Amino acid sequence: MKTVFSPLHSLRSVKTELDGGILIEPHEKPSRAETILARVKSQTLGEVIEPEEFGLAPVKRVHTPDYVAFLEHCWADWVAEGKPGEAIPAVWCGRGMRPRMPKDIDGRLGYFSFAAETSISAGTWEAACASANVALTAQKLVANGERAAFALCRPPGHHAHADLFGGYCFFNNAAIAAQAFRDQGYERVAILDVDFHHGNGTQAIFYDRSDVLTISLHGDPDLVFPHFLGFEDETGEAEGEGYNLNIIYPPGTPYSEWSKGLETACKRIADFQPGALIIALGVDTFEEDPISFFKLKSKDYFSLGQRIEHLRLPTVFTMEGGYDVDAIGVNVVNVMQGFEGRA
Numbered sequence: 001m002k003t004v005f006s007p008l009h010s011l012r013s014v015k016t017e018l019d020g021g022i023l024i025e026p027h028e029k030p031s032r033a034e035t036i037l038a039r040v041k042s043q044t045l046g047e048v049i050e051p052e053e054f055g056l057a058p059v060k061r062v063h064t065p066d067y068v069a070f071l072e073h074c075w076a077d078w079v080a081e082g083k084p085g086e087a088i089p090a091v092w093c094g095r096g097m098r099p100r101m102p103k104d105i106d107g108r109l110g111y112f113s114f115a116a117e118t119s120i121s122a123g124t125w126e127a128a129c130a131s132a133n134v135a136l137t138a139q140k141l142v143a144n145g146e147r148a149a150f151a152l153c154r155p156p157g158h159h160a161h162a163d164l165f166g167g168y169c170f171f172n173n174a175a176i177a178a179q180a181f182r183d184q185g186y187e188r189v190a191i192l193d194v195d196f197h198h199g200n201g202t203q204a205i206f207y208d209r210s211d212v213l214t215i216s217l218h219g220d221p222d223l224v225f226p227h228f229l230g231f232e233d234e235t236g237e238a239e240g241e242g243y244n245l246n247i248i249y250p251p252g253t254p255y256s257e258w259s260k261g262l263e264t265a266c267k268r269i270a271d272f273q274p275g276a277l278i279i280a281l282g283v284d285t286f287e288e289d290p291i292s293f294f295k296l297k298s299k300d301y302f303s304l305g306q307r308i309e310h311l312r313l314p315t316v317f318t319m320e321g322g323y324d325v326d327a328i329g330v331n332v333v334n335v336m337q338g339f340e341g342r343a
C-alpha cells in the first residue's frame with residue numbers, strides 16, 4: 001500500500017492547547033506523523049510519496065469561501081492586532097445572539113470555530129492545505145487503480161464542518177476526498193469513521209445527502225468531545241435520511257464490544273454498494289490513549305484492517321486522531337497490515 005506524506009505537516013507546530021483551564025503542550029503534535037512514517041518505513045508497508053498540489057478548488061467543494069479565506073488570513077490578522085499569544089477563539093454566537101460574520105479577528109475566530117482547544121499560529125494554513133493535498137493524492141491513487149492508499153494527514157480533519165474548525169481539524173480531508181470521488185463520477189461513496197470521537201464535521205457536511213453514506217463509531221457524546229453532535233437518533237435529513245449512522249459506546253469498551261458496531265457498519269456499507277470507501281482512521285480508541293476511554297489493544301487493529309478489507313472496496317485511509325505517540329505507529333500500521341493480509 002502506498003503512503004502519501006507531506007513534510008509540510010511540521011509547519012503545524014502550535015505550542016498551546018487549552019485544556020483543564022491551562023495551556024498545555026498540544027496532544028496533536030508533529031511527532032505523531034513522524035512516528036507513523038517511521039513505522040510505515042520500518043515495516044516496508046510500501047512506497048512513500050509526497051502529495052501533488054491540487055489548489056483550493058477541491059477544498060472549496062466542501063468548505064465555504066469565507067471560511068477558507070478566514071483560515072488563510074487568520075494568523076496575519078491576529079498578529080496585526082498585536083495579540084501576544086497564539087490565535088485562540090474565546091467568544092461564540094450563543095443562544096439568542098445573531099449568527100452574522102463579524103469583521104474583527106476575535107469575532108471571526110468564534111464565528112468559524114466550535115471549540116477552543118485548537119490554537120492557530122504561523123504555518124497552520126500551509127499545513128492544512130498540505131494535509132488536504134495528501135488526501136487528494138491518495139484519492140487519485142485509488143481512482144487510478146490502486147486497491148488502497150494511506151493518506152498520512154496532519155492536521156486531521158473529521159471534526160471540520162464546511163465553515164467550522166475545532167478538535168485539531170481545519171479542512172475535512174475525508175470529506176474532500178469523498179467529494180473528489182463524486183466529482184469524478186463515483187455514484188456512491190461511504191465514509192467510515194473509526195476514530196474514538198464522533199466525526200461531527202463529516203456528518204454535517206453530508207447530512208442532507210444520499211450519495212455519501214457517513215458512519216461513525218465513537219465515545220458517547222454525553223461524556224466526551226464533541227458533546228453536541230453524534231447521537232444515535234441523528235440519521236440524516238431530507239434526501240439524506242437514512243444515510244447517517246452513529247454507533248456510540250461507553251467508557252471501557254473493548255474490541256469484543258466495539259467490533260459489533262464495526263460489523264453493523266460494514267453491513268450497512270455493503271448494502272449501500274459504494275464505488276469507494278474512505279476510512280477516517282483515528283487510533284485514539286487504543287487502551288492507553290491519553291484523552292479517550294475505549295480499550296482496544298494493538299492486536300485489535302490487525303482485525304480492524306482485515307474486516308475493512310473484506311468489504312472488497314477501493315479504500316482511502318485518512319489519518320485522524322491518536323495521541324499515545326509511543327504506540328501510534330504500531331497501531332496505525334497494524335490496520336494496514338491487517339488490510340493487506342500481512343497480520
Ligand SMILES: NCCCCCC(=O)NO
Nearest residue numbers: 117167195197225282321
Ligand atoms: N479536548 C479536545 C478534544 C479534541 C479531540 C480531538 C480528536 O481526537 N478527534 O478525533
Ligand SMILES: [Mg+2]
Nearest residue numbers: 193195197217
Ligand atoms: Mg468516530
Ligand SMILES: [Zn+2]
Nearest residue numbers: 195197284321
Ligand atoms: Zn479522536
